[in-house]
Amino acid sequence: MIKWSGKPTIRVRNTMGQRLEEFKPLKPGIVRMYVCGPTVYDYTHIGHARTYVAFDAIKRYLVLRGYHVIHVQNITDIDDKIINRAQRENRDWREIVDEYSRDYFDMLKKLNIKVHIHPRVTEHIKEIIDFIQGLIDKGYAYVAPSGSVYFNVDAYPEYGSLSGRFHPEDWRQEEDVLREKKNPYDFALWKAWRPGEPYWEAPWGRGRPGWHIECSVMSSRYLGEQFDIHGGGQDLIFPHHENEKAQSEAYFSKKPWVKYWLHTGYLTIRGEKMSKSLGNIIPFREAAKKWNPSVLRMWLLSAHYRTQLDFSEESLAQAEANLRRIRGTVSELTRMLERATPEGRISDDELKAIEDTSHAYLEFHEAMSNDFNTAAALASILKLTRLVNSTIIPGEYYTAGMLALRLYEEFNSVFSVIDDVLYGSAAPGGETVEKLIELIVSVRQELRKRRIYDIADSIRSELSQLGIRLYDHPGGKTTWRIE
Ligand SMILES: Nc1ncnc2c1ncn2[C@@H]1O[C@H](COP(=O)(O)OP(=O)(O)OP(=O)(O)O)[C@@H](O)[C@H]1O
Numbered sequence: 001m002i003k004w005s006g007k008p009t010i011r012v013r014n015t016m017g018q019r020l021e022e023f024k025p026l027k028p029g030i031v032r033m034y035v036c037g038p039t040v041y042d043y044t045h046i047g048h049a050r051t052y053v054a055f056d057a058i059k060r061y062l063v064l065r066g067y068h069v070i071h072v073q074n075i076t077d078i079d080d081k082i083i084n085r086a087q088r089e090n091r092d093w094r095e096i097v098d099e100y101s102r103d104y105f106d107m108l109k110k111l112n113i114k115v116h117i118h119p120r121v122t123e124h125i126k127e128i129i130d131f132i133q134g135l136i137d138k139g140y141a142y143v144a145p146s147g148s149v150y151f152n153v154d155a156y157p158e159y160g161s162l163s164g165r166f167h168p169e170d171w172r173q174e175e176d177v178l179r180e181k182k183n184p185y186d187f188a189l190w191k192a193w194r195p196g197e198p199y200w201e202a203p204w205g206r207g208r209p210g211w212h213i214e215c216s217v218m219s220s221r222y223l224g225e226q227f228d229i230h231g232g233g234q235d236l237i238f239p240h241h242e243n244e245k246a247q248s249e250a251y252f253s254k255k256p257w258v259k260y261w262l263h264t265g266y267l268t269i270r271g272e273k274m275s276k277s278l279g280n281i282i283p284f285r286e287a288a289k290k291w292n293p294s295v296l297r298m299w300l301l302s303a304h305y306r307t308q309l310d311f312s313e314e315s316l317a318q319a320e321a322n323l324r325r326i327r328g329t330v331s332e333l334t335r336m337l338e339r340a341t342p343e344g345r346i347s348d349d350e351l352k353a354i355e356d357t358s359h360a361y362l363e364f365h366e367a368m369s370n371d372f373n374t375a376a377a378l379a380s381i382l383k384l385t386r387l388v389n390s391t392i393i394p395g396e397y398y399t400a401g402m403l404a405l406r407l408y409e410e411f412n413s414v415f416s417v418i419d420d421v422l423y424g425s426a427a428p429g430g431e432t433v434e435k436l437i438e439l440i441v442s443v444r445q446e447l448r449k450r451r452i453y454d455i456a457d458s459i460r461s462e463l464s465q466l467g468i469r470l471y472d473h474p475g476g477k478t479t480w481r482i483e
């Protein structure tokens with residue numbers, strides 16, 4: 001039983017230390033959040049969408065709790081994968097970047113994800129060069145004979161603390177350049193130019209940035225030398241985030257560089273990670289043809305962000321059915337509130353409904369405060385929906401209904417799946433459609449009064465085909481909802 005004592009304290013599970021911790025941003029009231037964005041060399045898939053929607057919901061909940069959140073999500077627009085694709089297709093690498101960044105932005109728009117700053121690597125080359133030079137000057141990096149620059153992992157004693165890999169044999173990376181590195185676990189900050197590749201001039205020779213350095217540079221450029229949340233999929237913990245952390249703490253001589261490291265679980269398909277390299281992806285643009293983006297959001301948020309979520313048509317159908325039920329209920333609740341005149345007093349039955357609504361409200365916040373558990377939060381909303389349908393709407397409980405509507409609004413400010421029902425018209429197509437439905441319902445009432453039941457029934461089934469469900473209540477009253 002949850003006890004009421006205002007909104008619960010927010011706790012987050014920090015990958016660093018593997019603990020649930022109280023959430024307290026470095027600067028009161030402001031949350032600075034950096035999420036690793038895509039390498040734009042192919043179409044965005046629903047596995048990426050899972051990670052971006054998860055951090056969007058985290059941001060939205062923090063905003064709901066009164067924080068100002070600055071959300072930075074980068075675009076990796078130069079990388080081996082981009083260069084390889086350009087060479088394979090005999091195209092300019094910038095064309096590849098343009099095409100797939102458009103696809104990425106389109107996905108963000110459809111999913112209603114609003115990132116504040118989208119920094120690109122190629123627009124920060126000077127800052128990257130300065131950062132690498134700083135690491136060389138401080139003795140954390142060295143220039144190899146080829147002109148590539150590597151981070152000297154031995155100079156940073158805490159290496160491995162984020163990923164929990166404490167043995168150097170687990171740190172091996174970038175095996176293709178073993179020969180010129182001091183140790184098999186050092187990683188590239190700058191990659192020397194090879195013919196046919198794009199390059200920029202640097203003090204140690206022409207080349208391009210390695211992958212990890214960009215996030216250290218761009219996050220600090222927009223969020224400062226220390227910030228609150230760093231996110232990405234769990235595949236990024238090692239080596240990407242381990243390397244980012246090593247570079248940044250070495251460069252800024254400040255700890256911790258990031259206060260909370262948050263990582264999403266994989267979206268899988270038949271138990272396997274959805275990934276371009278495994279060839280099992282569902283591009284977002286294909287998924288969006290089949291399912292409304294709000295259904296996709298609902299489905300992606302139906303699991304806690306840290307757990308694995310397996311793709312299946314059935315789980316999407318379940319999400320669609322849940323969303324339909326919530327939409328229908330909210331639209332009917334809104335109409336009930338327009339219609340019902342507040343009573344001068346609250347009955348005991350309504351008081352019980354108010355208590356139950358307030359309980360659902362608390363459960364929702366408990367769930368979201370407990371490491372942003374959207375799965376449990378959704379369960380509380382489905383419970384509320386049962387209550388609204390079974391008690392609040394039939395009883396025309398105005399006060400309980402207003403409280404329920406407030407909870408739906410808070411739910412939607414995190415899930416963003418019923419904006420149109422709450423803030424647009426309750427019926428698709430606008431007020432006119434709603435008025436037409438009311439007209440048809442009243443004509444049908446008249447038919448029933450005159451006992452012309454066959455026509456009344458066929459009107460009901462025709463409307464049902466259009467997704468408009470009529471409910472005949474004892475006493476002759478009819479209510480409707482769009483499903
Ligand atoms: N199947 C997945 N489930 C959840 N998050 C994912 C999945 N695949 C990628 N991500 C996340 O999406 C973000 C962008 O990833 P990135 O562009 O590096 O993908 P990628 O590694 O090129 O994709 P792929 O794994 O398909 O080759 C990262 O935070 C990454 O962790």
Ligand SMILES: [Zn+2]
Pocket residue numbers: 035036037215240244
């Ligand atoms: Zn990154």
